[in-house]
Amino acid sequence: MLSVLLAVVLxxxxxxxxxxxFGVPWAARIYAAAACACAVAAVAAVVFLVARADVPEALxxxxxxxxxxxxFRIDALAAWFALVINVAGTASAxxxxxxxxxxxxxxxxxxxxxxxxxxxxxxxxxxxxxxxxIAWEFMSLSSWLLVLSNHRRxxxxxxxxxxxxxxxxxxxxxxLAFGIMAGPDGAYRFASIRDNPPQGAAAAIALALVLLGTGxxxxxxxxxxxxxLAHPAAPSHVSALMSGAMTxxxxxxxxxxxxxxxxxxxxxxxxxxxxxxxxxxxxxxLHAVVERDLKTLLAFSTVENVGIAVMAFGxxxxxxxxxxxxxxxxxxxxxxxxxxxxxxxxxxxxxVAGAVEVSTGQRDLEKLGGLIHRLPxxxxxxxxxAASIAALPPLNGFVSEWLTFQAxxxxxxLPQWVLKFGVPVAGALLALSAALxxxxxxxxxxxxxxxxxRSRKAAEAVEVAPSMRWAMAGLAGLCIGVGILPMVxxxxxxxxxxxxxxxxxxxxxxxxxxxxxxLLAPVTPGVSSYSGxxxxxxxxxxxxxxxxGVHRLATNRLRRAAAWDCGFPDPSPATQYTASSFAQPLRxxxxxxxxxxxxxxxxxxxxxxxxxxxTLSMRDLAWDAFxxxxxxxxxxxxxxxxxxxxxxxxxxxxFMFTALIVLLVTVALAK
Amino acid sequence: xIAAAIAVGLQLGQLLLVLLLAPLLTGIVRKLKARMxxxxxxxxxxxxxxxxxxLRKEAVVxxxxxxxxxxxxxxxFALLWLAAALVPTFTTRLPLSAAADLIALVGLLASxxxxxxxxxxxxxxxFGGIGASREMMIASLxxxxxxxxxxxxxxxxxxxxxxxxxxxxxHNDVGLRVSFALGLISLIMVAVAETGxxxxxxxxxxxxxxxxxxxxxxxxxxxxxxxxxAAQMLRIMFYMALIASVFVPWxxxxxxxxxxxxxxGVAAFLGKLLAGAVLxxxxxxxxxxxxxxxxxxxxxxxxxxxLLATIFLYVSQSA
Numbered sequence: 001m002l003s004v005l006l007a008v009v010l011x012x013x014x015x016x017x018x019x020x021x022f023g024v025p026w027a028a029r030i031y032a033a034a035a036c037a038c039a040v041a042a043v044a045a046v047v048f049l050v051a052r053a054d055v056p057e058a059l060x061x062x063x064x065x066x067x068x069x070x071x072f073r074i075d076a077l078a079a080w081f082a083l084v085i086n087v088a089g090t091a092s093a094x095x096x097x098x099x100x101x102x103x104x105x106x107x108x109x110x111x112x113x114x115x116x117x118x119x120x121x122x123x124x125x126x127x128x129x130x131x132x133x134i135a136w137e138f139m140s141l142s143s144w145l146l147v148l149s150n151h152r153r154x155x156x157x158x159x160x161x162x163x164x165x166x167x168x169x170x171x172x173x174x175x176l177a178f179g180i181m182a183g184p185d186g187a188y189r190f191a192s193i194r195d196n197p198p199q200g201a202a203a204a205i206a207l208a209l210v211l212l213g214t215g216x217x218x219x220x221x222x223x224x225x226x227x228x229l230a231h232p233a234a235p236s237h238v239s240a241l242m243s244g245a246m247t248x249x250x251x252x253x254x255x256x257x258x259x260x261x262x263x264x265x266x267x268x269x270x271x272x273x274x275x276x277x278x279x280x281x282x283x284x285x286l287h288a289v290v291e292r293d294l295k296t297l298l299a300f301s302t303v304e305n306v307g308i309a310v311m312a313f314g315x316x317x318x319x320x321x322x323x324x325x326x327x328x329x330x331x332x333x334x335x336x337x338x339x340x341x342x343x344x345x346x347x348x349x350x351x352v353a354g355a356v357e358v359s360t361g362q363r364d365l366e367k368l369g370g371l372i373h374r375l376p377x378x379x380x381x382x383x384x385x386a387a388s389i390a391a392l393p394p395l396n397g398f399v400s401e402w403l404t405f406q407a408x409x410x411x412x413x414l415p416q417w418v419l420k421f422g423v424p425v426a427g428a429l430l431a432l433s434a435a436l437x438x439x440x441x442x443x444x445x446x447x448x449x450x451x452x453x454r455s456r457k458a459a460e461a462v463e464v465a466p467s468m469r470w471a472m473a474g475l476a477g478l479c480i481g482v483g484i485l486p487m488v489x490x491x492x493x494x495x496x497x498x499x500x501x502x503x504x505x506x507x508x509x510x511x512x513x514x515x516x517x518x519l520l521a522p523v524t525p526g527v528s529s530y531s532g533x534x535x536x537x538x539x540x541x542x543x544x545x546x547x548x549g550v551h552r553l554a555t556n557r558l559r560r561a562a563a564w565d566c567g568f569p570d571p572s573p574a575t576q577y578t579a580s581s582f583a584q585p586l587r588x589x590x591x592x593x594x595x596x597x598x599x600x601x602x603x604x605x606x607x608x609x610x611x612x613x614x615t616l617s618m619r620d621l622a623w624d625a626f627x628x629x630x631x632x633x634x635x636x637x638x639x640x641x642x643x644x645x646x647x648x649x650x651x652x653x654x655f656m657f658t659a660l661i662v663l664l665v666t667v668a669l670a671k
Numbered sequence: 672x673i674a675a676a677i678a679v680g681l682q683l684g685q686l687l688l689v690l691l692l693a694p695l696l697t698g699i700v701r702k703l704k705a706r707m708x709x710x711x712x713x714x715x716x717x718x719x720x721x722x723x724x725x726l727r728k729e730a731v732v733x734x735x736x737x738x739x740x741x742x743x744x745x746x747x748f749a750l751l752w753l754a755a756a757l758v759p760t761f762t763t764r765l766p767l768s769a770a771a772d773l774i775a776l777v778g779l780l781a782s783x784x785x786x787x788x789x790x791x792x793x794x795x796x797x798f799g800g801i802g803a804s805r806e807m808m809i810a811s812l813x814x815x816x817x818x819x820x821x822x823x824x825x826x827x828x829x830x831x832x833x834x835x836x837x838x839x840x841x842h843n844d845v846g847l848r849v850s851f852a853l854g855l856i857s858l859i860m861v862a863v864a865e866t867g868x869x870x871x872x873x874x875x876x877x878x879x880x881x882x883x884x885x886x887x888x889x890x891x892x893x894x895x896x897x898x899x900x901a902a903q904m905l906r907i908m909f910y911m912a913l914i915a916s917v918f919v920p921w922x923x924x925x926x927x928x929x930x931x932x933x934x935x936g937v938a939a940f941l942g943k944l945l946a947g948a949v950l951x952x953x954x955x956x957x958x959x960x961x962x963x964x965x966x967x968x969x970x971x972x973x974x975x976x977x978l979l980a981t982i983f984l985y986v987s988q989s990a
Contacts, residue, residue: 379737391778392778393771408822412984435813438814439807451792528772531770538753558729560734565798566798577801584804
């Protein structure tokens with residue numbers, strides 16, 4: 001299967017070149033071909049997971065550094081993430097067939113889109129530090145180019161600049177981490193790192209760098225602030241890939257390094273992941289719930305969901321270091337599940353945002369409304385996506401939340417005191433973020449699709465192209481399918497869970513009758529269980545019974561009339577609740593401290609003809625504390641280094657000579 | 672085979688019981704409140720008459736209402752009916768309850784609320800918006816508080832399945848526990864908030880700016896309103912049954928129950944409902960409605976109590 005994945009990577013790179021050569025007229029063909037390639041890769045990943053998950057495949061290609069070559073390898077972990085990103089990739093490419101033509105400058109998108117997909121796949125199969133970093137950097141740069149494709153819109157150039165700085169910082173962290181892990185002999189192959197994991201202080205520094213490097217790409221608080229700038233700036237199918245797939249590649253990097261290469265890590269790292277994850281979940285969704293730009297809102301929700309997944313991975317580490325295999329398997333399953341679910345729902349929601357933007361030219365919630373009448377198909381699919389991302393049963397988002405809650409519930413048996421107190425608090429934060437997510441998506445969906453149109457463009461919106469609808473329908477179908485049959489993906493990830501936790505995810509280890517198969521019952525079967533399938537059947541049956549009952553008992557007469565609104569309906573759509581007013585109670589309760597949200601009302605004196613103004617200010621504390629200094633530092637340094645561009649050739653030779661001497665001295669001292 | 676048939680029969684019986692008793696519970700609470708305020712009050716059976724009357728009236732739907740507005744009452748009603756039917760009222764032998772544990776029940780309620788809030792903003796009036804927005808704010812605090820109570824109970828009993836919890840409390844000497852007391856207080860506060868009772872919301876008012884639930888469903892009429900009202904009655908029923916089955920499960924017919932045990936179970940449940948109705952009525956007449964932004968403090972207390980209950984339990988279990 002490795003050769004299939006590598007062939008897909010090569011094919012996608014070739015598509016990128018084709019995109020550059022043939023350009024926009026071939027865009028639809030290139031997107032279609034990319035969709036096929038990703039579908040092939042996804043199928044290959046499934047085949048690998050089902051049939052050969054216990055036998056990793058490896059391949060060495062004679063490219064790259066002369067003494068290293070390029071090592072590639074696929075195991076169950078890589079295959080799972082390959083499945084996740086290629087599902088998102090396929091949907092995104094299908095969506096792009098109809099959507100691509102609406103981009104500002106399609107010629108800036110078409111060549112880089114397949115390259116971005118190829119780079120993400122390449123990260124997953126890389127088996128030495130060099131190949132990994134090259135692929136990682138390719139992924140960063142290709143996505144950066146895509147972010148920059150709408151460069152004429154205000155704010156996007158700055159978003160791309162912040163993204164570039166943060167991506168470079170992340171890669172630098174990973175570079176140093178790999179340097180420490182490889183040791184003085186330069187053992188950059190993952191196999192050598194795995195056999196010889198770093199010890200003591202070196203390990204601590206390396207893991208901290210890994211957390212910073214991958215966490216900044218995944219969007220963990222406090223290094224998240226670039227994400228809500230950069231993800232929405234790209235065209236929507238690329239935003240979907242960045243949020244749905246690229247953050248998963250970052251999580252893959254974290255898991256690969258922390259669970260696999262670093263050897264058995266102390267529980268403290270698990271605790272750190274739980275803390276960072278819980279914090280990301282709450283801060284991310286708090287930002288989302290007060291945000292009025294639909295795509296920025298979705299990007300903040302990505303911060304939340306990445307936090308939830310990372311928290312579950314942290315729990316898995318904690319349980320594993322305390323030799324609680326079953327619970328480690330449960331937490332690990334929850335985390336992998338959430339990775340899959342988030343890729344599906346977030347891609348779907350970004351497609352919805354793209355569809356809304358195409359049909360109305362708006363993504364400001366204050367200017368949308370009533371789209372359920374104009375875009376009936378998109379609205380229905382968006383409802384499924386919103387409900388699943390708000391973690392409502394029986395859809396897929398609820399499954400991973402439920403599993404994570406079960407993992408949290410089983411934490412009192414942990415021996416460490418910090419965890420005894422910390423994990424329930426993290427559980428409370430998780431519950432809070434789930435409830436806020438529901439509020440957030442009621443607001444997002446309600447303001448965009450329901451109510452009365454708040455602008456002329458929203459009132460005249462038309463349904464989007466068929467390929468866009470098909471891409472959304474496919475993902476919405478997956479939301480329902482994974483939600484009611486969670487055991488199917490659970491079975492696919494079983495070999496992976498077995499490898500990392502040492503035991504099987506409980507319900508799969510038992511003999512499976514059909515009834516057990518439908519029931520998700522971790523730890524002890526029959527004690528805590530959930531079945532999305534049965535819940536769906538029961539809800540449908542009870543709903544049908546209610547409809548039947550009501551139609552027998554009640555009159556079926558129905559009259560359309562003006563809205564009641566307590567007897568004073570106002571024809572102006574401006575009198576409805578807006579996105580900002582919907583968020584006001586939540587803003588007042590939560591955001592006044594966390595986000596420093598302040599309302600300023602400028603009310604003119606009676607007789608003054610100037611209009612009254614309401615302004616809202618918010619600050620991202622992470623930005624002030626972390627980003628602003630980094631950005632200032634980088635800019636300062638860049639300006640200083642600018643002088644280096646204008647030196648004489650002698651000066652340059654002196655620099656090179658000095659660098660050579662320094663390196664030689666270092667090598668001599670190290671010997 | 673017979674056992675399965677009995678189990679299915681009990682499940683169906685439970686579905687019917689909660690549906691039939693829910694308006695009665697509301698009627699009793701209204702009557703009791705009225706008597707305590709020295710009013711005569713409507714007859715206890717008035718809610719049934721109201722529902723029947725609403726079902727007979729034609730539904731008036733706003734011109735720009737979408738299909739979601741018309742579908743939401745049915746789905747909401749079904750979700751709440753199902754949730755109420757999954758909590759043991761008179762027996763723990765409920766085959767469907769294996770499919771949805773307490774966390775899933777919280778999820779079902781969240782689904783119902785999600786639909787209701789969406790229906791609230793569908794017509795595009797300011798009342799619907801204000802209700803939906805406040806409902807979601809209240810829920811964003813109430814849901815975590817409720818989950819903390821679930822955690823407390825589940826940590827102690829090592830299960831999140833309600834029949835298993837009820838059986839455990841029935842058959843083991845749980846005794847008086849600080850965590851359970853805190854959890855009970857927290858759950859009651861959540862129940863008051865979620866069912867829209869005083870002091871969080873006032874079920875008896877219309878056209879008042881502090882209202883939450885009534886504002887959200889203002890546009891409904893006819894059969895849709897009947898379903899919304901019935902769903903709200905089922906919500907009260909759900910919380911009463913939940914509190915009863917977790918904290919006072921005595922009288923519940925167990926797994927190998929005979930027919931007379933079922934009779935005892937039903938009688939005990941009726942008694943518990945009556946006691947719950949009296950307590951709710953006393954609570955509501957002795958307290959004033961609070962401003963809407965005090966609700967966050969009220970529910971913040973519930974959340975903290977739930978968290979404290981969990982942490983107390985962690986500490987006491989490990990010591």
